[in-house]
Structures are given as C-alpha cells and as structure tokens.
Amino acid sequence: MRAITELPSALSSKPRDFSLPNSSWGPEMMRLYERYNSQCEMETEGGEKQKGPWKRLPSYNRALKFATGGVYLSKIIQSKARLFTRNIRDPGAAFEYVLFVNSEEQKCVCIFQAGHLLEGPPGHVHGGAIATMIDTVTGTHATVLSGPVMTANLNINYRSPIPLGSTVLLESSLDKKEGRKTFISCKVTNTDGSKVHSETTALFLSINVSHLLLGG
Template sequence: MDGCLHCVFTWQKACSIFHTQGWKHLRRSFSTEKVIHKDHSLPNPSWSKDLRLLFDQFMKKCEDGSWKHLPSSECKVPQRIHSFKTYFLDSKPVKEDQLSQARPFTRSYEVGQGFEYAMFYNEDEKRTVCLFQGGPYLEGPPGFLHGGALATMIDTTLGVCTISCMGLFMTANLNINFKSPIPLCSVVVISSQLDKVEGRKVFVSCNVRSVDEKTLHSDATGLFIKLDPEKSLT
C-alpha cells in the first residue's frame, strides 16, 4: 500500500487546486508556505538527446491545451506532512525532524545519477505519459536498469494518472510483466491510462516502450483505492 506514498501526499493539495484553478494558482498557493520549488522535470545537462527531443515534442503539444506538463520537485510542503499524519499516523507517531527530512524517493538522487523524468497529462483522454531516463545508480544486471527502479516509475506514473483524474488515492495492487531489459541511461516512454472506476476502486494500465516504439519493455496494471478520511489505515 505504500508504493506511491510521497506522490500521493504531494498531489493531495495539488489536485484540488489544479482542477479548480490551474497550475498558476497551484504554484502561488505553495509559494505562500515559503517553500522554494525547483522543478526537476525540466531539462538539465544530464538529459540525453532523446529525452530532450521527446520533452520538446510534448511541450509543443501543450501549446493548444490538450496536454499539460506536470512539475515535479523535492520540496517538503507542510500540507503533505499534515496529510501524512491525518491518514496514517494516528497511532504511529513519527518525529517531526524525520518528516522534515523526507523527500520523494524518485527525487532523492543527485542529478543525472538516478531517476530523470518528466510527465505530461491529457485530461480529456485520462492519460499520463512519463519520459524516463534511468541513471547509473539504478543498475540491476550489468549495463541494464534494475527491475525495481522500473517498477518505481511505473507505480509513480500510474499513481499520478489516477490522482490527476480522480483525486487522493493509494496503490492497492500492481502487476508488472517485464518483457525486455532496458539499457542503463537509455530513455523509455511510460504511457498510462485510466481504464475504469468501480466505487472507490480505480483501475489503470500502462506500457513501457523504447523511444522508437519498436520495443515493448514492460506492461502493467494497477488498482488504486480512494482514501477515506473517516477511516484509519493503521
């Protein structure tokens, strides 16, 4: 149940503002909490030519409003900490200094060494696309990306897709088929979509393909459950 934890708490506040007021108001709201935001989903020197090209292509798609670029940071938003306590820590208190040092797992590596990615969301199609480049610290078999690193990005992408569409949810089940290894430091495209909703249950799926779309590296399905503030998960 904890696969998309940091993503969920960062996005709880984001989703409500995003759906009603848009990203400009979202950034303004966060800025009132005196948090310095660096968007880590923007190009940096570690990005390969393929990642930069794909990023530019999707930014072009954003010009007509059909797609939106989703910012990503390692900030420690007080709202996220409060949400964490509300839903999970009623009977398991955690020290304030421990929470203050927390950051999203996918943004905890040095630039270029771990998870480099950018996400885009299409509200009409209920789709999220993640452009992902796995750095040298994510090695599994020699020269290839670790399966757990890919699973992390699949869970994150499916989670962002679910939360962008439906609000505050959490991973309940994740099924991944690994079909072809991903060369370390190469770029893949993780395309996810919302499939169906049954009460508090949301079913999503995705595939992971090479930049030229000729290689299917993986596909996956996920089940996410809407959080109920009246019920404790502890």
C-alpha cells in the same frame, strides 16, 4: 540552447521543480520533452495562445509533518523526508523523468531516463526501479482522475531489459472506474515504440487523506 534548472539557494522558499530540463538530460530526453511540452500551449491562426491537449505535471519533494496515526514527525525527520524518486541530488544519477497528462484522452505519458545508480542486471535497469516508475506514473495518473489514491495491486510483465542511460516512454491509460476503484494500464517502450519493455495493469483505491493521517 538547452534550458537548465538551477537549484534554489538554501534561503529560497521557492521549491525546485524536478520535471524541468537539467544538464544531465540526453538528446532523446530533450527531444521528447520539447515534443510534448509544445502541445501544452498552442497558437491559434490569429496568433493567440490557448491550452493544448497536454499538460506538464510539476514534481517537487513533498513536505511532511505527520506520519500514519497522526504522529507528529520531528523536525529532523521532516527536514530529511524526500519523495523516493527525488531523493538523490546528483542530476542524472537515478530517476530523471517528466510527466504529461491528457485529460480529454484520459492518458498520461512519462519520459524516463535511467541513471547509473539504478543498475540491476549488468548494464541494465533494476526491475524494482522499473516498478517504482510504473507505480509513480500510474499512481499519479489515478490521482489526476480520482483524487488521492493508494496502490492496491500492481501486476507487471517484464518483456525486455532497459539499458542503463537510455530513455524510455511510460504510457498510462484509464481502463475503467468502479466506485473507489480506478483501473489503469501502463506500457513501457523504447522511444519509437518498436520495443516493449514491460506491460502492467494496476488497481488504485480512492482514500480519505484525513483518515490516512489519523490511521483510520
């Protein structure tokens, strides 16, 4: 039976992890989730549990108090601020995704199911929505590798459109690190890898979060 994550009550302080399965996930999304999730924890011959090669990254709406320049955000803005890809409450309507990272191989994989609100060309996903997911995946991967970063360059070559409602894989890998610079490559394919939807090279710069908040 498919596991369903329930929204916490308004009085609950526990944040919702959006990277867990919900009722909108299709069979292919679930199949891939179970495939990678099963490799997050492995069982030895003696029956003991140990960490596997992959780790699932939880995903929450972030809470903000300050904007650039150290300006305190009002409680109204704080209460309405949402991580862009998690700002739609209707499950399955937009960005449904989960990320797994493999630190040993320095790779990150995202399983992404595109909802109906992401339409661009008739029946297909908007190029900007694809770019958003690529930036999310490569940026998260760079953060895992290098700490806090900001996108400096995102170079995307679109190869074939993604049908609405379909599930695709975003595979991110480290190219190199030079000082503050982290270079990442990302390929978006269908789930069996037989069709390439886009190919990307990205550059991220390590940042000091305190300088960002103070406008430095």
